[in-house]
Amino acid sequence: MSLYGSMRTGVSGMNAQSNRLGTVAENIANSNTTGYKRASTEFSSMILPSGGGNYNSGGVETQVRYSISQQGGSSYTTSASDLMINGGGFFIVSGNGGQNFLTRAGSFVPDKNGNLVNTAGYTLMGYEYKAGVDPTVVVNGFDGLVPVKLADDGVVASGSTKGSMGATLPGNAATGDQHKSSLSVYDSQGNSRLLDFTYTKQAGNGVWSLTIVDRQTNTNLATQTLTFDAAGKLTPANPAPLSTAALGPFAGSGATLAPLSIDFSKTTQAGEKFETDGGTIDGSKPSKMTGFEIDKEGIVYAKYGDNLVPKFRIALANVQSPDKLQPESGNVYTQGADSGVIVTGFAGSGAFGDIKSKALENSNVDIANELTSMIEAQRNYTANSKVFQTASDLLDVLVNLKR
Incomplete structure (x- = not known):
């Protein structure tokens, strides 16, 4: 057994616990972030070949996993543009560069142009109604999507x-x-x-x-x-x-x-x-536009007097393995190597959930569990540091044998 190997194993354990503490810190920081999905650190052992009475200590490696498929709780608001997906699926949003992303963060508000944007600045995408005809979804891509816009068109009959x-x-x-x-x-x-x-x-x-x-x-x-x-x-x-x-x-x-x-x-x-x-x-x-409504199927209606006129239908997207999506800044996701292909559709159809207006999906972080994990990471880090310290002391003893 190598003393240097023991030291490297202790360092590996400390790095792993540091990674775990990092995900705990991120979860606690985002415990109030709309639509945030909890990150966790998974451990796997690294075994080195041993034999002849000698044991080579290995180490541990970590992988960060996101519980994206786990639904968060609900909180209710008074804004009709606050949206929550009750079930499977993601909102499709567009960034400043025109790239499309997936998100569960539905805290949208109209910007100066009437486009619905969330707190991270991403624009909600959907299909436009033309002559009152329900639009056709493009199931294998984002073609045909336009920003959901609620600008006042003036007097409309x-x-x-x-x-x-x-x-x-x-x-x-x-x-x-x-x-x-x-x-x-x-x-x-x-x-x-x-x-x-x-x-x-x-x-x-x-x-x-x-x-x-x-x-x-x-x-x-x-x-x-x-x-x-x-x-x-x-x-x-x-x-x-x-x-x-x-x-x-x-x-x-x-x-x-x-x-x-x-x-x-x-x-x-x-x-x-x-x-x-x-x-x-x-x-x-x-009459002039006096407001808007969004139903559970994602149809966005503009209110003109007592009449509701369909303007857009919000598109949803999903993948085979949501937990394998690639997280990006702004609480959005992109397709990952192991997530599967993106399929688009409408709320209430197939595996897609319903859309709730005047509601938001809370973070799925449990503070009590995170604090428990933080204490465990701290104790385990200390224990691994003791392994490193002990191996270092044994090296001192070995060096001093010559004296």
Whole structure:
């Protein structure tokens, strides 16, 4: 057995405990960092060949491991742009150089340009809604991603495209009896227009006709025959929505009324007086952006008056082995050699968790465990230093034998 080998083994042990103390210090320092994942030091032995009655002491090496896949606790805020992933996945963020990273830190706020950025300055990325159509995710890359921007676009109007109107028609009505109701809709510039719904009793049992007329121009936009069974239910039971004709452009403004898809499936016939359910319609009159909302699927809506307009859908990413991701400054991660390929998707689909607005994921550091680890590292470091000191004393004895 070599005394120098014992000294080198003691030094190896002290270095290993220093590394452990370093991860403990980092964990304690980041115990309040949003989305931070605990680091730990794993030890493995280094064995040297021995034989013939001689033992060669080896040493110990360390490897830092991050518990990235372990979810932290929740804390709730009042900001709609504070986001937390409840389950698997990472937010995709972009740095100043345009490189994309993964992160669980969702404390985003709008910057001067309206882009959502977190405390480390990384910009949240997503897909833009175009003409209200849900975007398609690129599952094997970051192509198509744009910064999620919530800048005010000024006064915005949204034309109506779909709605509903249900009614209860009197079963004892005579042929030719009419009942009317109206629905307010919006043209392409947000101007309100009234559509008159006229229900006329036809000859035969349970047969009515429905006409939809634009009141201002007296234009018939659609006609539908309604037939009810003995129980007063529509036949067929789930009719396709009624499509109206487009209208316009209107003189002066040049605005148009788009074809409307009107759901009338809740219309019934009963021994009651005529009554409607009030109807519903999408679209909005001209208004400024008054705020925004983010739902659990990551859809970012801008609020214009009482209307929510989808603007972006937040993209998420994941890998086969999250704990093997490569940590970077700013609480972000890049793909590592052993992490697996990055796959992108949307919240609530596949292995991706839901997104919670007005919530943040806490650090998964347990202070009590870290303090315990710190005491253990201190004691073990002292014990290894004693090995070094003892071997050094034995060398002094060996040198002094000549005297």
